[in-house]
Amino acid sequence: MRLLSLMFIPAALLIAQDDEATIRAVVQKYVDARESMDAHAIEALFTSDADQLVSTGEWRKGRSEVVRGTMASSQSSAGKRSITVTSVRLIAPGVAIADGRYEIAGVAGSASRSMWTTLMLTRVSDGWRISAIRNMLPAPATPSK
Secondary structure (H helix, E strand, O other): OHHHHHHHHHHHHHHHHHHHHHHHHHHHHHHHHHHOOOHHHHHHOEEEEEEEEOOOOOEEEOHHHHHHHHHHHHHHOOOEEEEEEEEEEEEEOOEEEEEEEEEEEOOOOOOOEEEEEEEEEEEEOOEEEEEEEEEEOOOOOOOOO
16 A cells, blocks of 8 residues: 555656746736736636735735736836745645746836735646735844834
8 A cells, every 4th residue: 555655656746847947937927918018818717706915905805806016017117027936835726826926027216126926826727826916025134122
């Protein structure tokens, strides 16, 4: 029995690695769609009940509000966006969390913005979709006493 269970471990790891690569690709598609201002491509990446809490405190609820807010944000704050995924965790069957560094470089009149982002993705019938995004500005360092 033990030998039989060990035979299935590599298959499970391959599935997880394949999911991780696909999830990283979905995050990159999101960045690419934002950069090209493609509302339809952004919409296709989200679940219908998706939500997004952005660093300003605005909470966008529902796919249409996420798309509308994303487009408005990209139009009002020019700059090149990038997300560097640092980790992907499969937390349950069909549910994953991707964490990464979120940078907006080349913002007119100000320094680049460096944030953290967490994306929750769910597997639906035709692939992985983003169900939630949380963007966070790092808090300033607290002086030691």
